[in-house]
Amino acid sequence: MDTEVRRQIIVGFDKNEKGRTTIMGYNGWTNWETWNFKLWIDNDEDTYRKALNMARGKDAYQFSLALENWADNMLGELGFDFGFFADVCNTSIKEVNFYEVAESYLLEIENEVIEEVYRMKMCKKVKLSKLSPDEPLTTVMSKDV
Secondary structure, eight states: HHHHHHHHEEEEEEOOOOOEEEEEBBBBBBBBBHHHHHHHHTSSSSHHHHHHHHHHTOOOOHHHHHHHHHHHEEEEETTTTSSHHHHHHHHHHHOOOHHHHHHHHHHHHHHHHHHHHHHHHHHHHHHHHHHOTTSSHHHHHSOOO
C-alpha cells in the first residue's frame, strides 16, 4: 500500500475553506466515530476479548476488515435493517477508521507480549538469585517469590 494512501487512511484528511489539506481528529483518533467504536469495544470485557481473539493470525488490513464486518453484523443483530436508524448507523460505521483500530489492538497485543516476556525474565532472575548452592533448582522454581 502506498505510504501516502496509508497515512490518509490512518490520520484522515479534509480540505479547509482555502483548499489546504488539514488533519481531522478526535481525542487522538481519526474522528469521533473511530474513537467511539474503540471506546465501546474496550469498555466491555467480552467484546474486548472477542476483538483481541479476532486479531489472531491477521495483519492490520485483514483485522480491519474483520472489525468492519463485525460492526456490520452487530448492526444487523440490533434489527436496524432499514429505515432512519439503519441509515444513521450505517453512515457512522462507514466513518470508522477500522485500520487505525486494528493497528491499535495489534500494538496492545505486541506490548502485552513484550511485558510478559520481561516479567518472565525478571522472575527467573529473582528465583535464581534466591538459590542457595546446595538447594536443587526445582525447589526454587516452586517457591513463591
